[in-house]
Amino acid sequence: MNKNYDVLVIGGGINGCSTAYQLAKRKKQVAVLEKTKVGAEASSAAAGMLGAQSEIKENSPFFDFAKSSRDMFPDLIPELEEKSGISVSFVQNGMLKIADTMAEKEHLEEMYRFQKKEGEQVEWLSSEQVEQIDPSIQGEHFGALYIRGDGQVKAPELTKAYARAAAVEGADFYEYTPVLQLIQKNGSAIGVETPGGSFYADQVILAGGAWSRMIPSLGEQFPELVPVKGECVSLRVSAPVLEKTVHASDFYIVPKPGGSVIIGATEREGEMGKEVSASAVQHLLSKGFSLVPKLQDASWETAWAGVRPQTLDGRPYLGQTHINGLWLAAGHYRNGILLSALTGKWMADLIEGKAADSEWLAAFSPQRNLSEKEEPIVGIND
Ligand code: FAD
Numbered sequence: 001m002n003k004n005y006d007v008l009v010i011g012g013g014i015n016g017c018s019t020a021y022q023l024a025k026r027k028k029q030v031a032v033l034e035k036t037k038v039g040a041e042a043s044s045a046a047a048g049m050l051g052a053q054s055e056i057k058e059n060s061p062f063f064d065f066a067k068s069s070r071d072m073f074p075d076l077i078p079e080l081e082e083k084s085g086i087s088v089s090f091v092q093n094g095m096l097k098i099a100d101t102m103a104e105k106e107h108l109e110e111m112y113r114f115q116k117k118e119g120e121q122v123e124w125l126s127s128e129q130v131e132q133i134d135p136s137i138q139g140e141h142f143g144a145l146y147i148r149g150d151g152q153v154k155a156p157e158l159t160k161a162y163a164r165a166a167a168v169e170g171a172d173f174y175e176y177t178p179v180l181q182l183i184q185k186n187g188s189a190i191g192v193e194t195p196g197g198s199f200y201a202d203q204v205i206l207a208g209g210a211w212s213r214m215i216p217s218l219g220e221q222f223p224e225l226v227p228v229k230g231e232c233v234s235l236r237v238s239a240p241v242l243e244k245t246v247h248a249s250d251f252y253i254v255p256k257p258g259g260s261v262i263i264g265a266t267e268r269e270g271e272m273g274k275e276v277s278a279s280a281v282q283h284l285l286s287k288g289f290s291l292v293p294k295l296q297d298a299s300w301e302t303a304w305a306g307v308r309p310q311t312l313d314g315r316p317y318l319g320q321t322h323i324n325g326l327w328l329a330a331g332h333y334r335n336g337i338l339l340s341a342l343t344g345k346w347m348a349d350l351i352e353g354k355a356a357d358s359e360w361l362a363a364f365s366p367q368r369n370l371s372e373k374e375e376p377i378v379g380i381n382d
């Protein structure tokens, strides 16, 4: 096999597929090379929250990028659903960010002030108001940040929808095609080697999630990625228990259209692998039951794990690497589903030389100065 393309995308996760979709729409000849199946890793483990206002702790170019990505979904989703024929169950059911400790209350009040100042749609609710809005929330709490328009999707379906829509636009997908090596000529990336042969292109985009750094000979300068494993459980309710997504300090409950309720997720830094520990199941169920006791009547559905790709400063790597022609779209950590819409567009703009926002160029450059792990600007507060 010896194939020539304009752009090769390594990795068929949500960010590789979104990037392929945007490039194929712009009439680029694109191939996605995936070591197993499209959406096999983190993108199918995600709870699907599109929470620009729920996990990013401070005002920054990253917050701005996340909001811009969130704002693309209302138009992008019907477009993808129509092209792919896949429903992604997009709902804007709102999110309650629950203060389950006094420390969390202080932290959320600070978030409320900064988001209000930025003109975001956000309200502060007392604990009585929380219980009025959702009487099934019964555990001890001290009020909540209410993000009325917050949305969510079924992440595995959204990943498949990007892939199918990209294929409809002309992208080629090669599953069970692991990239073993980058092919370089005079210091520039010109292709990749796979067990089935070589592929060549003008540009290569590495979107391998937590595995991006594992292709040999990328060099010392290639930026670090820290795997952070997350485990989730899913229950089934016969009648709706919660209407809104509930996000507490170290867990969340996401009610899905159709009767599943996801409780997530653990954070195991440095761990990879898909096994789910018994202690994670116990921890998540006990957290969920203590806040929403009615969930004890639900039936067991399933449990799973995925690996989040974390960067040293919490911001994704989106841009040109130190190897000419090799681009990186990885490191989306806890927000890769939310960020997928703009990641695809931004990567396509970069490849076409049209990416203009200088703050984003600097904030997400894989070549930015990163020495050691910083306090993350994204995350839970445990
Ligand atoms: P991945 O989905 O991991 O895809 C990378 C792909 O590259 C994989 O399919 C892999 O097989 C392939 N690959 C790697 N190396 C090679 C190679 N050498 N050759 C070929 N293919 C290769 N985000 C949200 O926005 N909202 C949420 O609610 C949310 N919940 C989450 C819950 C959990 C439990 C977890 C674990 C994550 C959650 N996330 C959430 C984060 C989100 O899932 C990730 O940020 C996102 O899926 C990363 O997507 P990706 O495409 O970069 O990587």
Ligand code: GLY
Pocket: 047, 049, 055, 230, 264, 265, 308, 333, 334, 335
């Ligand atoms: N954003 C939810 C998670 O990563 O678990």
